[in-house]
Amino acid sequence: MYDLDERIALVTGAASGIGRAIALRLAQEGCHVGLVDTAEAGLRETARSIEALGRKTCLVVADVTERHNVDRAVARLTETLGTADILVNSAGILRVGAMLDQPYEDFARQFRVNVDGTFHVCQAVVPAMVAKGRGAVINLSSWLGKKGMKLYGGYAASKFAVIGMTQALALEVAAFGVRVNALCPGLIVETGMRDQAEALHRSLGLPSAEERVSTIPRGRLGKPDDIARVAAFLASDEADFMTGQAVNVTGGFWLN
Ligand SMILES: NC(=O)c1ccc[n+]([C@@H]2O[C@H](COP(=O)([O-])OP(=O)(O)OC[C@H]3O[C@@H](n4cnc5c(N)ncnc54)[C@H](O)[C@@H]3O)[C@@H](O)[C@H]2O)c1
Numbered sequence: 001m002y003d004l005d006e007r008i009a010l011v012t013g014a015a016s017g018i019g020r021a022i023a024l025r026l027a028q029e030g031c032h033v034g035l036v037d038t039a040e041a042g043l044r045e046t047a048r049s050i051e052a053l054g055r056k057t058c059l060v061v062a063d064v065t066e067r068h069n070v071d072r073a074v075a076r077l078t079e080t081l082g083t084a085d086i087l088v089n090s091a092g093i094l095r096v097g098a099m100l101d102q103p104y105e106d107f108a109r110q111f112r113v114n115v116d117g118t119f120h121v122c123q124a125v126v127p128a129m130v131a132k133g134r135g136a137v138i139n140l141s142s143w144l145g146k147k148g149m150k151l152y153g154g155y156a157a158s159k160f161a162v163i164g165m166t167q168a169l170a171l172e173v174a175a176f177g178v179r180v181n182a183l184c185p186g187l188i189v190e191t192g193m194r195d196q197a198e199a200l201h202r203s204l205g206l207p208s209a210e211e212r213v214s215t216i217p218r219g220r221l222g223k224p225d226d227i228a229r230v231a232a233f234l235a236s237d238e239a240d241f242m243t244g245q246a247v248n249v250t251g252g253f254w255l256n
Contacts, residue, residue: 002236005030009086009235010077012064012121015042017191018140019090021224022231024049026086029232032056034077034084036121037091038063056081064091064117067124074124083128086235089118089139089162094193096200099153107154114158115165122169126178135178136235139166141246143186143254151204159184163246170244179243181234186250187212188222217252226251 009026013019015037023033027050035050035057037043043059050057058080060073077084093113095106118139129135144152145159163182170180187209188194194209201208209221230249233239248254 002029002232002238004086004232004236007031007085007235008034008082009088010034010036010074010084010121010125011088011090012036012117013089013091013140014046014059015039017090017193018185018188018224018227019088020046021228022088022090022138024053025225025228025232026088026235027053027055027057029236030055031086031235032081034081035059036062036064036073036077064089064121065112067120070117070120070124074121078128083132084125085129085135087121087125087129087135087137088231088235089121089137091117092140092193094152094155094196096151096197097154098151102154110154110158111161114155115161118162118165122165126169126173129178130173130176133177135173136239137166137169137178137180138231138234139180139182141166141182141184143184143248143250145182145184145246146248146254146256166246167244174243179234179239181239181242181244182246183227183231183234184246184248184250184254185227186222186248186253187216188224188227190223215253216250220251222249222251 009031011023014023014035047057062069062073141162142159144156148156166182
């Protein structure tokens with residue numbers, strides 16, 4: 001366990017999958033957690049689980065691609081819980097398609113959510129961290145933020161961009177006591193995005209996640225809690241000397 005008692009966390013993409021697991025883990029570690037997502041039912045379920053842990057929570061249904069929505073959400077969460085000590089940008093989407101065939105709208109939508117969304121939320125939240133001289137930001141990239149893959153060109157490009165933003169912001173705010181790191185998960189099941197990818201792989205006759213287990217040195221697929229445990233570490237003072245990193249959590253599947 002990390003000592004995160006009474007810290008305030010803000011998690012986007014908290015209605016399901018990795019974002020939900022991180023929100024719950026941070027609550028278990030003692031945080032009060034603000035939740036943002038477009039999916040209201042899922043957000044409510046996450047909020048109920050946090051309340052059951054005896055922690056405060058507040059949810060705002062908001063689309064991170066719209067700056068005014070982000071500002072509204074952050075204002076509401078700050079008013080209810082206080083300024084954030086921890087920010088997790090987990091909201092993300094995947095639109096699979098070959099580089100030469102993918103409709104531009106699908107390609108660009110991934111940038112609007114994965115890149116612009118992370119940018120807007122950082123701009124809305126990080127200045128208060130700088131002002132109080134403390135903060136930890138965790139951006140969800142991917143192993144595909146370090147390596148391209150057939151049919152995942154737009155997604156990979158957006159996740160490379162997340163690492164670039166993470167490094168730049170880390171350098172800009174390091175002297176103010178704010179750390180910024182990215183997480184690069186491998187194949188993580190039990191998430192909305194993985195279900196979507198699996199359905200597509202089935203329809204195209206591509207190997208399923210289960211069929212790719214033999215390529216994962218740890219011999220199993222990842223679960224959202226595998227990512228959440230590392231996120232809790234990065235959010236904690238135990239990671240005080242880590243910033244600007246893009247940390248692989250892939251069971252050894254991707255090493256660079
Ligand atoms: N599952 C994996 O294998 C995997 C691997 C590497 C990286 N990731 C990354 O982890 C993060 C979480 O993904 P997940 O696998 O848990 O998928 P998920 O679909 O379960 O979670 C993503 C969440 O983001 C929310 N969201 C989407 N667009 C939004 C928007 N415009 N505004 C606010 N919320 C929005 C969704 O409603 C959803 O709740 C993503 O950034 C994803 O790219 C996932």
